[in-house]
Amino acid sequence: MSAMQNTIRIDRQEIPFTPGQTIMDAALAAKVYIPHLCHYPGLPPSGNCRLCVVEIENRSVAACTTPAAADQTIRSNTPELNEARKALTQMLFVEGDHICPSCEKTGNCKLQAMAYYLGMLDDHFPQFYQRREIDASHPDILLDHRRCILCDLCVRASREVDGKNVFAIVGRGTKTHLIVNSPGGKLANSPIATTDLAATICPVGAILIKQQGYQVPIGQRIYDQHTIRETSLQEHIADCDKLKRKEHQDIER
Amino acid sequence: MTNSCQHNSFNLPQEHLLHRLHALQQEYLHISPQAMQQVAAEFNLPLSQVAGVVAFYSFFSAQPCGRFHILFSNCTSCGYLPDGQNLMQLLAQQLQVNPGKTRADGLISIGETSCIGLCDQGASLLVNGIPLTHLNPDKITQIAQQITANISTDKWPAEWFEIHDTIYRRNLLLTTQLAPGSALQQAITHGAAETLTTIQQSGLNGRGGAGFNTSKKWQLCREAPGDAHYVICNADEGEPGTFKDRVLLRHHAEALFEGMTICAFIIGANKGSIYLRGEYRYLLSHLQAVLTQRRKHGLLGRHILNHADFHFDIDIVVGAGAYICGEESALIESLEGKPGIPRIRPPFPVTHGYLGQPTVVNNVETLIAAAHIVAHGSSWFNSVGTQKSTGTKILSVSGDCLSPGIYEYPFGVRIQQILGDCGAQRVQAVQLGGPAGKLIGAPDFNHTISFEDISTGGSFLIFGHQRDLLTVHRNFAHFFAHESCGFCTPCRVGTQLLKSNLDKIAEGHGTTNDIETLKQLAFLIQHHSHCGLGHTAANHVLDGLQHFPQVFAAHLNQHFVAQFDLDQALESARQITRRDDATAHLD
Numbered sequence: 077m078s079a080m081q082n083t084i085r086i087d088r089q090e091i092p093f094t095p096g097q098t099i100m101d102a103a104l105a106a107k108v109y110i111p112h113l114c115h116y117p118g119l120p121p122s123g124n125c126r127l128c129v130v131e132i133e134n135r136s137v138a139a140c141t142t143p144a145a146a147d148q149t150i151r152s153n154t155p156e157l158n159e160a161r162k163a164l165t166q167m168l169f170v171e172g173d174h175i176c177p178s179c180e181k182t183g184n185c186k187l188q189a190m191a192y193y194l195g196m197l198d199d200h201f202p203q204f205y206q207r208r209e210i211d212a213s214h215p216d217i218l219l220d221h222r223r224c225i226l227c228d229l230c231v232r233a234s235r236e237v238d239g240k241n242v243f244a245i246v247g248r249g250t251k252t253h254l255i256v257n258s259p260g261g262k263l264a265n266s267p268i269a270t271t272d273l274a275a276t277i278c279p280v281g282a283i284l285i286k287q288q289g290y291q292v293p294i295g296q297r298i299y300d301q302h303t304i305r306e307t308s309l310q311e312h313i314a315d316c317d318k319l320k321r322k323e324h325q326d327i328e329r
Numbered sequence: 330m331t332n333s334c335q336h337n338s339f340n341l342p343q344e345h346l347l348h349r350l351h352a353l354q355q356e357y358l359h360i361s362p363q364a365m366q367q368v369a370a371e372f373n374l375p376l377s378q379v380a381g382v383v384a385f386y387s388f389f390s391a392q393p394c395g396r397f398h399i400l401f402s403n404c405t406s407c408g409y410l411p412d413g414q415n416l417m418q419l420l421a422q423q424l425q426v427n428p429g430k431t432r433a434d435g436l437i438s439i440g441e442t443s444c445i446g447l448c449d450q451g452a453s454l455l456v457n458g459i460p461l462t463h464l465n466p467d468k469i470t471q472i473a474q475q476i477t478a479n480i481s482t483d484k485w486p487a488e489w490f491e492i493h494d495t496i497y498r499r500n501l502l503l504t505t506q507l508a509p510g511s512a513l514q515q516a517i518t519h520g521a522a523e524t525l526t527t528i529q530q531s532g533l534n535g536r537g538g539a540g541f542n543t544s545k546k547w548q549l550c551r552e553a554p555g556d557a558h559y560v561i562c563n564a565d566e567g568e569p570g571t572f573k574d575r576v577l578l579r580h581h582a583e584a585l586f587e588g589m590t591i592c593a594f595i596i597g598a599n600k601g602s603i604y605l606r607g608e609y610r611y612l613l614s615h616l617q618a619v620l621t622q623r624r625k626h627g628l629l630g631r632h633i634l635n636h637a638d639f640h641f642d643i644d645i646v647v648g649a650g651a652y653i654c655g656e657e658s659a660l661i662e663s664l665e666g667k668p669g670i671p672r673i674r675p676p677f678p679v680t681h682g683y684l685g686q687p688t689v690v691n692n693v694e695t696l697i698a699a700a701h702i703v704a705h706g707s708s709w710f711n712s713v714g715t716q717k718s719t720g721t722k723i724l725s726v727s728g729d730c731l732s733p734g735i736y737e738y739p740f741g742v743r744i745q746q747i748l749g750d751c752g753a754q755r756v757q758a759v760q761l762g763g764p765a766g767k768l769i770g771a772p773d774f775n776h777t778i779s780f781e782d783i784s785t786g787g788s789f790l791i792f793g794h795q796r797d798l799l800t801v802h803r804n805f806a807h808f809f810a811h812e813s814c815g816f817c818t819p820c821r822v823g824t825q826l827l828k829s830n831l832d833k834i835a836e837g838h839g840t841t842n843d844i845e846t847l848k849q850l851a852f853l854i855q856h857h858s859h860c861g862l863g864h865t866a867a868n869h870v871l872d873g874l875q876h877f878p879q880v881f882a883a884h885l886n887q888h889f890v891a892q893f894d895l896d897q898a899l900e901s902a903r904q905i906t907r908r909d910d911a912t913a914h915l916d
């Protein structure tokens with residue numbers, strides 16, 4: 077097999093891939109950023125947020141779930157696609173209650189960082205104002221459903237990495253919501269622990285570790301200093317311990 | 330207490346999760362958290378999976394329904410709003426119950442549900458799962474009386490429950506009844522490879538919507554390695570305005586099972602399933618009876634037609650109210666006892682389907698056509714139709730016409746001819762292929778029904794000149810918002826936004842800017858969603874804006890209007906303070 081056969085082209089850049097890799101895998105390995113929220117390298121992809129939409133010929137596909145194939149010509153960083161990504165981000169904003177200034181996650185939140193990255197200046201769409209609950213039953217971990225973007229990362233992290241299956245997403249349409257897989261459905265009755273990946277992977281302020289609020293001042297948080305593009309090119313599950321340590325160091329600092 | 334459910338004992342085999350939950354719902358009128366835990370233990374599943382299934386499907390509820398549970402269809406053809414009346418509201422008033430809430434004494438609950446496939450039978454409803462057709466205000470009053478007197482449904486007048494299938498046009502498939510076993514015998518005599526060639530030569534494409542070539546699908550599945558192969562009949566028929574599969578299941582079940590068995594013979598399957606939409610549960614006993622007959626005659630089971638190593642049987646799995654389960658990968662998820670979330674494709678079902686094994690999923694009509702092709706030969710089939718669309722298409726015609734019902738035409742038939750045949754006059758628009766399909770106006774009535782022109786899975790909805798098309802668009806938008814599985818952002822959020830935007834325009838609060846938003850939303854949903862539901866959910870809006878722009882423009886406001894009613898927003902404050910005087914209002 078010639079080398080040519082194992083490359084894809086993203087926005088005119090030749091990128092190598094190995095069979096079995098998705099477009100996202102290949103792009104990230106080559107340090108090419110495709111915006112994403114529900115993808116985390118090392119976890120199986122889901123394909124729900126659609127931020128990673130790219131175009132192959134005239135078809136739009138999710139980069140995180142589409143296998144890379146020889147000679148694919150892919151458009152990603154185009155004004156049209158970035159406009160679509162911005163609109164999808166706005167959709168996620170209005171669906172939940174994302175009042176950033178009053179959220180402890182502000183500055184560390186990927187949804188907010190994505191909005192910055194895509195130049196989102198307003199919500200554009202009307203707010204849903206859905207009634208959703210807060211589960212404060214657990215002594216160390218807070219679950220605020222109002223901010224959940226249904227990205228499924230905690231579900232996959234708990235199942236695939238922590239081996240606990242603490243979370244699930246259920247319901248249909250706009251009634252889709254996260255549940256805790258425990259009798260009574262409360263986090264306190266689940267085996268989740270603060271050291272679990274599921275407790276820290278949430279991209280937004282839906283799952284928060286308690287007793288840590290505001291230890292890092294606003295202005296010195298991750299996305300106050302880096303773009304989501306920069307941080308996303310760094311992350312991988314194998315590094316997540318490192319990541320956690322780094323966050324702890326940040327906190328201590 | 331009279332048990333209104335007796336009429337409704339569907340006796341489903343209990344080994345399937347959906348059937349176990351149907352039984353619990355029927356007996357206890359809801360599925361309690363305790364019941365979910367018990368079922369999870371019985372099936373050795375995580376509680377979250379059982380809770381997920383209960384939350385996903387419309388026909389399961391965590392809150393108790395009434396002993397009489399009534400679901401009105403909200404389809405534009407068999408819905409509860411015929412000729413400007415509101416039959417659901419009428420019944421709710423007479424029984425003093427709010428739609429969506431069970432009456433305090435637990436006797437009655439009323440709600441609405443997506444099209445129940447009775448579009449040729451007038452306004453229709455399901456009472457404890459059984460269809461009741463040809464509704465009018467008089468009948469509503471009589472129903473209210475029966476319920477108030479707590480008379481169980483099996484003692485209601487039998488003619489209320491009658492469904493008269495009317496077939497106005499017959500062609501290849503509806504003229505002949507296949508002698509049981511005749512096609513199968515041909516297949517066995519000629520062998521799998523030759524039979525597949527016959528189907529290939531016939532040019533048969535799938536009748537369920539996407540139009541994929543049937544022989545190619547079977548071939549891919551036949552060649553795919555796996556521990557087992559499966560054949561699945563898609564009898565979910567959820568597209569509003571479609572009811573041809575209902576009629577086929579009722580009158581041509583033999584041919585359907587024959588088609589499935591031939592498919593099994595070709596792909597090497599030992600097991601097949603019919604995924605029957607929950608709305609068609611009343612067809613179950615008939616289908617089971619035909620299956621039993623076929624087993625008796627050696628057409629199912631072990632050593633079919635005395636063949637040394639051809640063993641095959643069919644079971645029926647009853648869905649529970651979810652349009653998305655018509656999408657083949659969602660259907661397979663549902664068969665596996667999960668919520669119907671479409672899978673990531675590729676891999677496709679032909680290589681990784683039911684239980685991860687190679688699987689053929691075909692529409693009812695496709696399988697029946699395949700059986701006839703094997704019995705009568707490929708030229709019998711492809712001498713009818715057009716070059717690219719061979720054979721016939723069975724249409725479900727409904728809406729504003731004199732003769733709603735079933736029409737079988739050769740492919741290539743003009744829309745104008747169909748309108749003439751069914752007695753439709755002064756037609757404003759036709760929606761082909763249901764809300765997910767194509768909306769056309771009079772200038773396009775000279776187009777034909779075919780894969781190369783305008784294709785339809787079977788739905789043919791007619792809107793006369795007196796119809797307000799914006800109401801139709803709203804109806805469709807509500808349908809998709811309700812049926813979106815909720816998995817991906819553009820469809821989950823976008824269909825809600827589309828719905829509220831159309832509501833806003835219809836209520837007179839829209840401006841030109843809202844038309845731009847409609848276009849933007851439609852584009853996002855159509856292009857960036859995960860599955861076919863999203864890809865098609867905004868078609869009707871785009872078609873409407875193109876062919877009937879005045880329908881939207883007529884409702885637009887020239888001046889800015891606030892998105893929400895400020896005075897209405899103060900309502901909760903007024904309630905809390907128990908004030909309703911003039912100064913508690915804005916103007």
Ligand SMILES: Cc1cc2nc3c(=O)[nH]c(=O)nc-3n(C[C@H](O)[C@H](O)[C@H](O)COP(=O)(O)O)c2cc1C
Pocket residue numbers: 534535536537538539540541563564565566567568652653654655656657658690691692693695696860861862
């Ligand atoms: C949202 C959605 C709903 C569908 N509903 C049905 C259905 O009710 N019946 C059906 O046969 N196909 C339906 N389909 C198409 C199926 O996915 C699949 O293509 C079809 O069953 C294949 O059978 P065929 O090749 O015989 O047409 C639906 C597709 C989508 C995206």
Ligand code: SF4
Pocket residue numbers: 223224225226227228229230231254277278279280282283
């Ligand atoms: S809680 Fe967080 S990680 Fe879990 S689904 Fe919601 S947004 Fe995603």
Ligand code: SF4
Pocket residue numbers: 653671812813814815816817818820821858859860861862863864
């Ligand atoms: S397009 Fe709609 S139905 Fe399909 S996966 Fe997305 S949310 Fe579900």
Ligand code: FES
Pocket residue numbers: 111112113114115122123124125126127128129138139140141
């Ligand atoms: S990152 Fe690919 S769909 Fe979310």
